Amino acid sequence: MAIVKPFQCVRPDEASAHLVAALPYDVYNRKEACEITAANPKSFLNIDRPETQFSDDVDTYDSRVYEKARELLNAWVSDGTLLKDNREAYYIYELVMNGRSQTGIVACSSIDDYAQGIIKKHENTREEKELDRICHVDRTDAQTGPIFLAYRSKKAINEIVERVTATKPLYDFTAEDGVSHKIWQVSDAETVSEIEQAFQGVPSTYIADGHHRAASAVKVGLKRRDENPGYTGEEPFNFFLSVLFPDEQLMIMPYNRVVKDLNGLSEEGYLKQVEEAFVVEAVGDDAYSPDTKGSFGMYLNKKWYRLTIKDSFISKDPVKGLDVSLLQDHLLNPVLGVKDPRIDKRIDFIGGIRGLKELEKRCGEDMTVAFSMYPTSIEELFQVADAGLLMPPKSTWFEPKLRSGLFIHPLTAF
Structure with missing residues (x-):
């Protein structure tokens, strides 16, 4: 059984969402990342790739780089660019590219499910890439990039998603690359319970993309457990940010x-x-x-x-x-x-x-x-x-x- 939990989210205000939303940090090299952040000071790439805030003589993995990520994240929360939700919620996330849509559930997955093989992998990871994200997550005290998970489609989950997406979305914008993004918040107790129960019938989830982010999140969680021997297992560090999509909607190029x-x-x-x-x-x-x-x-x-x-x-x-x-x-x-x-x-x-x-x-x-x-x-x-x-x-x-x-x-x- 896959554990898929709602969570208290930090997210952009509605007016800034289209500016904040950024492609994954590893899509760009340093030069490209610097060009993106220079053109858009609100791009989340400023936080995901904080070396862009320094001259080229500062190493990408310098301690000051990760401290800058924490500083920027806190500043964006303070100035209202990022909002703190006051209750736990799921989110429904629809992406449409060239007329084809895929809709997933944004939630937190369990680091224990990862360790026990309920969340299944298909790629090896590289230590240096893991270490970078471990430092980023640990220093910012937050997971900023979701792991892309897939599961074998389940009718009960599809029906919940269809019902929610018939309502007005929280965010609705089209990015510069033409991909449209719609997001709905699910915080009412009844629907939250429905989603939790529906995933109890999903035996496994699969990492489609984000093996390094997943491995890093798990290692930070285990580190926090060592630092907090009285942990209960319910603390946020026991879970990692994920978006779960049914297999029938996914396209591999x-x-x-x-x-x-x-x-x-x-x-x-x-x-x-x-x-x-x-x-x-x-x-x-x-x-x-x-x-x-x-x-x-x-x-x-x-x-x-x-x-x-x-x-x-x-x-x-x-x-x-x-x-x-x-x-x-x-x-x-x-x-x-x-x-x-x-x-x-x-x-x-x-x-x-x-x-x-x-x-x-x-x-x-x-x-x-x-x-x-x-x-x-x-x-x-x-x-x-x-x-x-x-x-x-x-x-x-x-x-x-x-x-x-x-x-x-x-x-x-x-």
Whole structure:
């Protein structure tokens, strides 16, 4: 049973919500983050990426940087940019992108559910990325970026959401990227109880996006427990901020690949080796996006090809059978010599949101060959997580991205 709790939220005032709402902190590099915050002093990126408030000679992970995040958060609460709700509530959060909507429940999930595997993972995390968010959460005394969770759709929850979203929203705005955001507050005791009870029938939730934020929130919670040996388990630090979406509404975009060189092979020699595991077909000048599992687009020397994995290499294993694994195990590693895509500097990953033209562009700049992928499905993600396994890096790209700053979960009760 998944524990999904209402919480006392810190959130923007209605007039500022569209300015405060920011894409996740890890979408930007430092230069890009500085440009965003300079253009919009109310962007929550000022708090999520507080190094933007310093000159470039101050390290991103300097202690003063995290102290600045705390200072700004407190200042925004003091000047009324951020409001403190006086009671616990859930929130319903609808995002619409290119006419497709997904609607989730904003709530707090249990760090014990994470530790016990009720909240399931499908990716490894990197220690340095965890440490950054641990410092940020601990110093600000708040969780500022929600973790994107998925669950297998449940009729009772869908009916509650439909009822609430038929009323007037608390926030309603469209961001600069064209994604619209609507938010409803749910604080009446009857509906709160309905939501809590409905989630008692959900055996597991799954991290779709935000593995580092989740791991960091859990580690801060465990640290607070050590610091407060008399804790009851109900303190805010025992929970982390999340938005939970039913699987049927989610869209995963492909995570495409580009590689710097052909590993010393000629074009002819390379294609010959590729043909050992794939059927290779030239498709012309038009960018090719695969339309079935087991097929791949390849861009090489200004030409597009369709690659289809041969039947003898297909695997029923939940990880080895993923398209990202088939490409890695039968082409990137044995042919191009990319043995560990997590650390090899010859490979780069391009989110599907950037389109296939970005692959062509990169091959005209600093790369030689590109691969367009068929997207991993949400059911494949569930199967990997249910098996207690991990996906290869850069297997999924979720859109639209949740905004930070719309919901803040303080770790100390008001």
